[in-house]
Amino acid sequence: MLAAFPAGARRAVIACLALAAAMLAAGGECAAASLGDRFDPVEVHGFLEVRGGGRIREDAHAKDASVLDLRVQCEASTQTDWAQFKLKQDIWHDGILGRVEGDTREAWMFLRPTDNLDLKLGRQVLTWGTGDLVFLNDLFPKDWQSFFIGRDDEYLKAPSDSVKASLFFGRLNVDLVLTPLFASDRFITGRYISYWDGSRGALTGGDAGLDYERPDRWAADAEYALRLYRSVGAFELAAYGYFGFWKNPGGADARGTAIFPRLHVYGASVRGPLAGGIANAEFAYYDSTEDRGGRNPGINNSELRYLVGYARELCRDCTGSVQYYVEQLLGYDSYAATFNGRRRRDEFRHVLTVQVSKLLMNQNLELAVSGYWSPSDADAYLRPRIVYKWTDDIRQEIGANIFTGDHLGTMFGQYRNNSNLYMALRYSF
């Protein structure tokens, strides 16, 4: 029977069973009083959701529908005196692919073995950094596909199978994340979203999806992420390091297969109150170690990335933020000299983001809009959204993802035929 389900769903079910077995086994030991510990009763929560959306413009490379999910998410958690456990599982029927899919979003054990050490082991969602929907030093996997087709914001972050160790020394805290097998972003492959294939100089999508090769050797293709942070008064300072791979295809081999070259990232951030609001600044150096000189056109050049942002209340129950983000391509002359595609990148990519959110009707109605605009790429991405809570358990959402741009070869311009409108209804329990 399991064969009727795709591998993802099977893995998900097996992960569920494994964690349930672990909990029961531990529970059994408790019952036998061999550990003397007791598990708290397992708490179960989740939601049922139907979500549908369609393209606003015709796209020869994709279906008219952009998202068609019938989804159940279930989470179970429990704890003992010495640990916490959580399992969060999604299973949904994906109308675009025409099959049942599964994803274990969380399956972890958390331990606090000493006063200054926390350990979280297993599948988990990880986030750090100061950007709002802009990520510089957060190299944990993202799911841009889900984000662009209008799934809940939660799905922008994809899970990692990692060990996170956090050390707390008062003046300085350290987070270390080891991911034994590289987890790329869930990048655009053409399955849901058509995209610009620079090598062919054309839009592509559907079955003609991306051909790629991902690092897949356990331990040898591990990722390491590091954060050092501390507070100074109301200001939060952090330094970051990452040792792994470009999270999206960062080049192509001689056969034209997309590859994920090695990448090191070093950065820093600061966030704190300023003039009645919250200001943040972040910086990152992307060291593309396999092509430091920038002479190999098949591998991404190194980059510098900068972000400054400011958020504040605009009126009652209404907040707004602006961010200015810059990507600077290093070794630009080498890049320009060896580039042989249709549209060359600029040395600097400038992006301005704006977000405004307003709560109404006792905070049961939320009107929100996020926008990205790049004057250098002459493209933009707009995400308007309305969420209404009919009751504490029932929530309805209507939103859109609107892409526009002068050129098909830019970040948002390539998706302009994927602009979509979606609606969702969710029952939480």
Place this chain on the structure above:
Amino acid sequence: MRHVCGVVAVAFCLAWLAAWSHAGEAVSARSVVEMSNHASLYQGRDCRGTTTMIITDKQGRTRKRQFNMLRLDCGARDGDQKYFVYFVEPSDVRKMVFMVHKHVGAEADDDRWLYMPSLDLVKRIAASDKRTSFVGSDFLYEDISGRNPSEDFHELIPADGPFHVVRGTPRNPGAVEFAAYVAHIDKTTWLPMRIEYHKADGRPYRIIEVLEVELVAAAEQGRPVAYPTVVRSVARDLETGSRTEMVFSDIRYNSGLEDALFTERYLRRAPREVLP
């Protein structure tokens, strides 16, 4: 929240006497305001408990909010505080954490964070307006975390009976939605038992009332004490017809909460003290 520990903390609204006040009244108004501010927000060095709110709109539809909270006083007497709020209900905000470092000094905004577990995201909250609804209820943020007494002028209205009656008017009327309020403060416990907020034409539009006070036993420097604590109160919005009843339960004072609980470490992984 402070209020949490004294729930209806609404009474914070009492302030220093205005310079123009009569000298005799000034002393007593100031002391009433100080005592009330202390009783509603600052009893014990720390406090923890569960707050349940039932919000009922004009049509009788209800919504429920439940959260476990920790409060710790830091610094000078009746000064800065830290709050840790762990949401239990409704289910779509379950396990979210709201943390506040409250600053009492002039012009200092509170520092506020929100942790969203589904994204593992620690968000810094930019909102600075304290006169907004707390979690969609008829209590305002300031009702929960306290209004700095120095933001209002206060005047003691002579009254017989069990209550001191204080009338407060904002020093900066443009920053708040009320023109004045009248607080009835219990002469024994110093808790504000009823606060009525008025518009400029004198019309009351918002009322907070205490429905039940309990003496909560605790130890203070090794000695047994009992803190009068608001355990049931109601906020009514006369303009919208909405009301919120707030119940404070499982209350413990002086349980030795540590300052380290109010940091990013525990924001990301809540301490056992607040887990259900």
